[in-house]
Amino acid sequence: MNQQTLRLYEMKAQIIQAVGQPIRLAILDFLKDGEQCVCDIAKAVGAERSNVSRHLTVLLNAGILECRKDGLKMIYSLRTPCIMNFFSCVADVLKSQLAKNNRVLQKL
Amino acid sequence: MNQQTLRLYEMKAQIIQAVGQPIRLAILDFLKDGEQCVCDIAKAVGAERSNVSRHLTVLLNAGILECRKDGLKMIYSLRTPCIMNFFSCVADVLKSQLAKNNRVLQKL
DNA sequence: TTAGTATGTGAGCATACACTCACAAAGGCG
DNA sequence: CGCCTTTGTGAGTGTATGCTCACATACTAA
Numbered sequence: 001m002n003q004q005t006l007r008l009y010e011m012k013a014q015i016i017q018a019v020g021q022p023i024r025l026a027i028l029d030f031l032k033d034g035e036q037c038v039c040d041i042a043k044a045v046g047a048e049r050s051n052v053s054r055h056l057t058v059l060l061n062a063g064i065l066e067c068r069k070d071g072l073k074m075i076y077s078l079r080t081p082c083i084m085n086f087f088s089c090v091a092d093v094l095k096s097q098l099a100k101n102n103r104v105l106q107k108l
Numbered sequence: 109m110n111q112q113t114l115r116l117y118e119m120k121a122q123i124i125q126a127v128g129q130p131i132r133l134a135i136l137d138f139l140k141d142g143e144q145c146v147c148d149i150a151k152a153v154g155a156e157r158s159n160v161s162r163h164l165t166v167l168l169n170a171g172i173l174e175c176r177k178d179g180l181k182m183i184y185s186l187r188t189p190c191i192m193n194f195f196s197c198v199a200d201v202l203k204s205q206l207a208k209n210n211r212v213l214q215k216l
Numbered sequence: 217t218t219a220g221t222a223t224g225t226g227a228g229c230a231t232a233c234a235c236t237c238a239c240a241a242a243g244g245c246g
Numbered sequence: 247c248g249c250c251t252t253t254g255t256g257a258g259t260g261t262a263t264g265c266t267c268a269c270a271t272a273c274t275a276a
Contacts, residue, residue, distance in 0.1 A: 001134055001154045009130040009137075012198045015205075016133075020124035021234085022117040026109060029117075038253060046109045051235060053254055063205030072243050072252045080201045089193045090120045096188050097123075097171030129264085146223060159265060161224055180222045180273050 018062035019086060023047050024055050031065070032084055035077035126170035127194060131155050132163050139173070140192055143185035 001009075018024065026045040030036060036044070042052040056076055059065040066079040078084075126132065134153040138144060144152070150160040164184055167173040174187040186192075 001152070005134075006130060009133045011202055012195070013128050013130045013133055015198050015201050016124060016128035016194070018128075020121050020126075020128045022114060022121045023234090025117045025121055025124075026113075039251090044109070048236070049253075050237085050255080054234080057254085063201055063208065069242095074253065080204050082197055082200045085197045086124070086194065087120070089190055089197075090123050092190050093123050093171055093188045094119055100171065131264090147221090156266070157223075158225080158267085162264080165224085177272095182223065 015062045015064070018058050018064060019083065021055070021058075023052070024059060027052070027055060027059065028064070028078070028083065029087075031076060031078050032081070035075045037070075037073040037075050039073075041076065123170045123172070126166050126172060127191065129163070129166075131160070132167060135160070135163060135167065136172070136186070136191065137195075139184060139186050140189070143183045145178075145181040145183050147181075149184065 019028065023045055027041055030041060030044045038049060038053060038056065041056070042049045045052065047055075056065065056067075060067065060076075064079060064083055065076050067074050067076045069075075127136065131153055135149055138149060138152045146157060146161060146164065149164070150157045153160065155163075164173065164175075168175065168184075172187060172191055173184050175182050175184045177183075
């Protein structure tokens with residue numbers, strides 16, 4: 001694997017990793033219906049404001065979110081809504097995984 | 109966010125997180141063309157055998173890979189090839205991100 | 217059986233990550 | 247102006263992650 005290929009994998013991994021965290025998944029799920037400010041996001045996902053702020057920074061740096069300032073508030077929104085396609089893929093894997101577990105359970 | 113919803117996000121996050129690592133991305137990319145044994149995977153991605161073995165365990169636990177034993181060798185393969193749909197989504201985000209960076213660069 | 221190969225795993229280490237607390241900056245409102 | 251709200255960030259902490267080395271296990275072949 002050459003240096004350039006590795007770099008590409010690293011960039012892709014950064015994006016995927018940004019999505020692979022429960023609270024950040026909840027944030028994306030909450031934002032799929034439209035832009036929201038930090039305090040409302042924090043209420044929706046049930047986490048500390050400062051913590052949510054950091055999670056938003058991660059998603060911002062990964063290029064998944066964008067934000068604009070509106071008076072006191074910072075409004076965050078999905079920059080690439082295609083990111084939501086992720087979730088159907090993940091749901092497929094999850095279903096397949098649970099189905100396998102069920103097969104194992106039934107053999108007990 | 110109730111306990112059940114949180115649990116669902118955690119399960120999804122586990123799957124996504126399993127994919128969000130450069131070497132594991134390389135492994136999946138290598139396996140998309142067919143099953144392979146550990147030593148060949150290690151050669152392909154250019155990492156230590158023991159390290160590759162652990163990465164394979166992560167992907168196995170996430171339900172993304174499956175394996176079978178063939179004599180001395182353990183043969184790994186994609187269990188849910190739909191996982192490859194991930195990558196086109198990621199590529200979209202990456203392109204969009206690079207395009208934005210280019211626009212910023214041109215303003216300098 | 218003995219030697220060699222493929223694989224997985226315990227131990228240890230360095231780093232990254234998620235979280236909380238406290239505080240500072242920016243803006244709205246009396 | 248002073249006070250409150252919203253947001254981001256530095257510092258500290260505990261845990262998770264990725265990696266390597268050494269070793270044990272399982273199987274093949276002479």
